[in-house]
Amino acid sequence: MKKILNNPADYVDEMLDGLCAAHPESYRRAGESGRVIVRADAPVQGKVGVVSGGGSGHLPTFTGYVGRGLLDACSIGNVFAGPSVGDCVDAMRAADGGAGVLRLYGNYGGDRMNFDMAGELLEMEGMESTTVLVADDIASAPREEKAKRRGVAGLLYAYKIAGAMADRPGATLGDVTAAARKAVEATATIGVALTPCIVPEAGKPTFTIAENEMEMGMGIHGEPGLWRGPLKPADAIVAEMMERLLADTGIGRGERVSVLVNSLGATPHEELYILYRRIAQELADKGITVTFPLVGRYATSMEMAGASVTLFRLDETLESLLRAPAHCPFWSV
Amino acid sequence: MKKILNNPADYVDEMLDGLCAAHPESYRRAGESGRVIVRADAPVQGKVGVVSGGGSGHLPTFTGYVGRGLLDACSIGNVFAGPSVGDCVDAMRAADGGAGVLRLYGNYGGDRMNFDMAGELLEMEGMESTTVLVADDIASAPREEKAKRRGVAGLLYAYKIAGAMADRPGATLGDVTAAARKAVEATATIGVALTPCIVPEAGKPTFTIAENEMEMGMGIHGEPGLWRGPLKPADAIVAEMMERLLADTGIGRGERVSVLVNSLGATPHEELYILYRRIAQELADKGITVTFPLVGRYATSMEMAGASVTLFRLDETLESLLRAPAHCPFWSV
Numbered sequence: 282m283k284k285i286l287n288n289p290a291d292y293v294d295e296m297l298d299g300l301c302a303a304h305p306e307s308y309r310r311a312g313e314s315g316r317v318i319v320r321a322d323a324p325v326q327g328k329v330g331v332v333s334g335g336g337s338g339h340l341p342t343f344t345g346y347v348g349r350g351l352l353d354a355c356s357i358g359n360v361f362a363g364p365s366v367g368d369c370v371d372a373m374r375a376a377d378g379g380a381g382v383l384r385l386y387g388n389y390g391g392d393r394m395n396f397d398m399a400g401e402l403l404e405m406e407g408m409e410s411t412t413v414l415v416a417d418d419i420a421s422a423p424r425e426e427k428a429k430r431r432g433v434a435g436l437l438y439a440y441k442i443a444g445a446m447a448d449r450p451g452a453t454l455g456d457v458t459a460a461a462r463k464a465v466e467a468t469a470t471i472g473v474a475l476t477p478c479i480v481p482e483a484g485k486p487t488f489t490i491a492e493n494e495m496e497m498g499m500g501i502h503g504e505p506g507l508w509r510g511p512l513k514p515a516d517a518i519v520a521e522m523m524e525r526l527l528a529d530t531g532i533g534r535g536e537r538v539s540v541l542v543n544s545l546g547a548t549p550h551e552e553l554y555i556l557y558r559r560i561a562q563e564l565a566d567k568g569i570t571v572t573f574p575l576v577g578r579y580a581t582s583m584e585m586a587g588a589s590v591t592l593f594r595l596d597e598t599l600e601s602l603l604r605a606p607a608h609c610p611f612w613s614v
Numbered sequence: 615m616k617k618i619l620n621n622p623a624d625y626v627d628e629m630l631d632g633l634c635a636a637h638p639e640s641y642r643r644a645g646e647s648g649r650v651i652v653r654a655d656a657p658v659q660g661k662v663g664v665v666s667g668g669g670s671g672h673l674p675t676f677t678g679y680v681g682r683g684l685l686d687a688c689s690i691g692n693v694f695a696g697p698s699v700g701d702c703v704d705a706m707r708a709a710d711g712g713a714g715v716l717r718l719y720g721n722y723g724g725d726r727m728n729f730d731m732a733g734e735l736l737e738m739e740g741m742e743s744t745t746v747l748v749a750d751d752i753a754s755a756p757r758e759e760k761a762k763r764r765g766v767a768g769l770l771y772a773y774k775i776a777g778a779m780a781d782r783p784g785a786t787l788g789d790v791t792a793a794a795r796k797a798v799e800a801t802a803t804i805g806v807a808l809t810p811c812i813v814p815e816a817g818k819p820t821f822t823i824a825e826n827e828m829e830m831g832m833g834i835h836g837e838p839g840l841w842r843g844p845l846k847p848a849d850a851i852v853a854e855m856m857e858r859l860l861a862d863t864g865i866g867r868g869e870r871v872s873v874l875v876n877s878l879g880a881t882p883h884e885e886l887y888i889l890y891r892r893i894a895q896e897l898a899d900k901g902i903t904v905t906f907p908l909v910g911r912y913a914t915s916m917e918m919a920g921a922s923v924t925l926f927r928l929d930e931t932l933e934s935l936l937r938a939p940a941h942c943p944f945w946s947v
Contacts, residue, residue, distance in 0.1 A: 283808040283825070283919050285885040287847045292884070295848075299887030302894045303907045340883035475616040492616070514620045515628075547880035549916040550673035551625070552618040554632030561635045574636045578911070583882040584919065586616050613946055 282484050283584075289481035293337045293359055300344065304610045307348055312356070312371030316364060318344045319354045319375040329447040329457045330354070330376030333386045333440065334364040334396065338480070339501065341611035342436055342580040343386070348609025351444040352385075353378075360480045360583075361502050363391035369399035373410060381409040381454030385443055385461050387432025388416040409454055413461040415439045417470040417591065419529045420498025420507050433501055434543040434580035435468035438593045438603070441614070445605035460602065467599060469530045470541075471522050472589035474499035475512065478546060478582045497521065501545065501582045515552070519559040522590050527567070532594050534568035539575065539603060541591035546581040548588050553577065556588060573603060579612070615817050616917075622814035626670045626692055633677065637943045640681055645689070645704030649697060651677045652687045652708040662780040662790045663687070663709030666719045666773065667697040667729065671813070672834065674944035675769055675913040676719070681942030684777040685718075686711075693813045693916075694835045696724035702732035706743060714742040714787030718776055718794050720765025721749040742787055746794040748772045750803040750924065752862045753831025753840050766834050767876040767913035768801035771926045771936070774947070778938035793935060800932060802863045803874075804855050805922035807832035808845065811879060811915045830854065834878065834915045848885070852892040855923050860900070865927050867901035872908065872936060874924040879914040881921050886910065889921060906936055912945070 286292050294315065301308045301318070311317040324330060334356035335343040344355045353376035356364035364372075373382050382403075384396045393414070400410045416427060417435030442464035447457045474496045477486035488503050490496055495513065498506030513521075532538060542557045544550075553576045564571050572595070580589070595603070607614040619625050627648065634641045634651070644650040657663060667689035668676040677688045686709035689697035697705075706715045715736075717729045726747070733743045749760060750768030775797035780790045807829045810819035821836050823829055828846065831839030846854075865871060875890045877883075886909045897904050905928070913922070928936070940947040 283845070285806075285808070285848045285851060285881060285921060286888055287849055292888070295891050296884045296887045299889070299891035299894075299909075303887065303890050303909050338882075338884065340887075345883075473618075475618070512616070515618045516620055518618060546882055547917045547919075548618060549671075549879055549914060550678075550911075551629045551671065551916060554629045554636065554673075555619055555625070556632070557636050558628050558632030561632070576632075576636050578883075581882060583884060584880045586880075586917065588618060 282479055284479065284481060286481055292481045293357065296337065307610050311375045312368050314368055316357050316368045317354060317372045317375060318347050318357065320347055323353045323375055324378040325353065326378045327380055328378045329380045329452060329454050330378055330382040331443045331447050331457065332372045332376045332382055332384055334369055334372060335387055335392060336361045336363055338583050339581055345611040346437065346440050346609055348607065350448050350605060350607030351440050351609055360482065363389060363395055366395045366398045369396050370402055373399055373403055373408065377408055383443055383454065383457050383461060384410060384412045385439055386415065387436055388414040388430060411454060411458040413439065413458060413465060415465050417468040418500065419469050419525060420471050421500060421504065424529055431500055433470045433472060434541055434589045435470045435591045437541065437579050438468050439464045441607060442599060442602045444607060445602040448605065464599065467594040468591060469526050470589050470591040471498060471525055472501070472545065472587060473497050473518055474545065474585060474587035476547065476586040477503055478585035501580065515555045516559045519556055519563060523560065523563050526590065526592050530592060530594060532569060532592060537570045537572055537595040537600065539573040539593040539595060540571050541575040541579060543580055543589045543591065544578045545585040545587040545589065547584045547586040550577065553588060560590060615812055617812065617814060619814055625814045626690065629670065640943050644708045645701050647701055649690050649701045650687060650705045650708060651680050651690065653680055656686045656708055657711040658686065659711045660713055661711045662713045662785060662787050663711055663715040664776045664780050664790065665705045665709045665715055665717055667702055667705060668720055668725060669694045669696055671916050672914055678944040679770065679773050679942055681940065683781050683938060683940030684773050684942055693815065696722060696728055699728045699731045702729050703735055706732055706736055706741065710741055716776055716787065716790050716794060717743060717745045718772055719748065720769055721747040721763060744787060744791040746772065746791060746798060748798050750801040751833065752802050752858060753804050754833060754837065757862055764833055766803045766805060767874055767922045768803045768924045770874065770912050771801050772797045774940060775932060775935045777940060778935040781938065797932065800927040801924060802859050803922050803924040804831060804858055805878065805920060806830050806851055807878065807918060807920035809880065809919040810836055811918035834913065848888045849892045852889055852896060856893065856896050859923065859925050863925060863927060865902060865925060870903045870905055870928040870933065872906040872926040872928060873904050874908040874912060876913055876922045876924065877911045878918040878920040878922065880917045880919040883910065886921060893923060
């Protein structure tokens with residue numbers, strides 16, 4: 282297992298210690314278990330709180346996006362395992378500035394169960410909260426069953442839009458919830474995996490991909506994708522990803538999009554730019570304008586090799602929220 | 615070969631196409647070969663130009679650090695191969711705002727030969743230029759033979775300090791050169807490699823590291839390190855790295871340092887923070903103050919697994935230059 286760690290059981294807590302030690306101006310740990318990361322200045326009085334949560338192993342997702350104009354708090358579980366109910370409760374409490382709290386997270390069964398329970402517990406204490414699920418992975422379920430889709434790299438856009446709306450003076454929980462819903466509606470992602478990654482406590486990959494193979498549409502925890510076959514050239518990978526994304530979303534000539542080309546971990550910047558080059562060419566050929574491109578590591582599976590492409594369909598409102606100031610140690614706008 | 619690319623011979627040019635397509639506000643290509651990346655607004659009239667160069671495969675190093683308060687231009691070679699003389703000349707021309715040009719790059723034989731030749735050619739045209747070599751890798755030669763050391767992740771600090779000095783009103787080529795020398799003197803790095811990476815045109819690793827092994831002090835192109843042996847726990851790796859860095863530099867109680875914990879590529883953020891946690895503890899125990907920590911991917915070898923730690927010894931001048939505003943798509947201060 283080619284990992285730099287101590288006892289695998291301490292992986293998450295030592296990682297969170299390091300994260301907060303490196304960025305004390307941005308993050309602090311909270312919650313009974315210490316598995317909640319909170320904006321250093323949370324709660325912001327009078328502002329709608331935006332809370333997320335999920336498993337470890339995806340940095341900067343989820344915890345990394347706690348910051349100004351982004352998340353107020355995030356509950357974090359073990360590697361690839363959802364946060365506990367208690368941590369979800371603690372995250373919501375830490376984010377509560379008296380104007381209600383949006384629970385905004387990826388569509389995974391365990392996370393839903395625990396966040397729902399946390400919401401009910403806090404409702405009894407009088408906290409108003411809402412839920413928006415991010416479900417951008419078009420390979421995880423057909424278009425007709427959108428509610429079954431999982432949340433992947435597109436979480437970033439939902440965080441950004443909700444966080445920006447929450448920063449607008451006078452924005453209500455209803456406004457922030459509606460903005461987050463609109464962002465989710467505008468987001469579509471597909472990924473391709475080249476290698477597995479290793480969960481520290483397991484110590485070995487939970488699946489393998491042969492030396493000359495790739496898997497189109499694989500999930501960020503190794504969930505099965507659409508097909509597995511010989512590794513294709515970059516331009517052919519882009520062609521299939523774009524065809525699937527454009528067919529799914531109906532984005533076409535005259536529209537504006539932001540594009541996120543995301544490494545799942547090991548795939549280097551060089552390869553992401555080779556992908557972006559072709560994506561930009563294809564979109565230009567189709568009369569679609571790219572603005573605000575993002576290329577880098579935004580949602581990873583530790584050392585998995587592979588990449589995902591997200592299209593974020595813009596209108597004036599979303600573009601202005603996307604361009605609003607935001608800051609966390611991993612991303613600044 | 616688990617890489618996302620087209621024809622390996624097109625790897626560098628397609629990568630540069632994508633880089634400039636994604637960040638047109640920051641970069642443009644220049645030079646006869648197109649293998650020069652220049653600040654979109656270069657040359658800045660009256661400012662000392664700061665130029666670097668090196669092989670591809672290390673993003674964000676070298677090319678990525680072209681930007682305000684950083685480099686004005688960078689010449690780039692094939693993967694792990696130095697830039698040509700012509701590209702070095704073109705980079706220096708593009709950066710020349712009439713106040714002279716500093717050539718600031720890693721201490722590698724081929725790069726030196728070509729940059730020296732470029733400097734001589736341009737001297738005949740009347741351009742004043744100087745050279746500062748970055749030689750921060752303490753594992754690459756003993757302290758007594760510092761001039762033989764290679765440049766690795768510490769390049770970032772040299773770029774930052776020289777770029778900040780060049781931005782000061784009235785700064786001369788002498789001032790910028792002296793600041794860069796001072797930065798190099800203050801920088802020490804050691805790396806540890808867990809896996810090799812693959813040069814696209816070669817198609818296979820040039821060396822291997824056994825499944826349970828690591829190599830202390832390996833260079834970013836796979837240059838032999840100090841020892842190879844069983845993979846140690848994170849805290850033991852930190853203990854050895856810190857012992858070597860502190861012994862080499864003599865940094866001790868009461869001093870201030872910036873620390874850069876850098877992934878060589880595949881090693882994820884989670885593991886970098888596990889390393890940083892222990893580094894921060896060790897430095898605190900020794901009475902050394904850490905300020906301005908950097909954790910992430912700053913100088914990579916594509917998908918190599920491993921990490922490097924750089925200590926940058928601060929005084930008031932260096933700290934103020936380090937904190938001066940700078941911006942490129944990969945790093946903002």
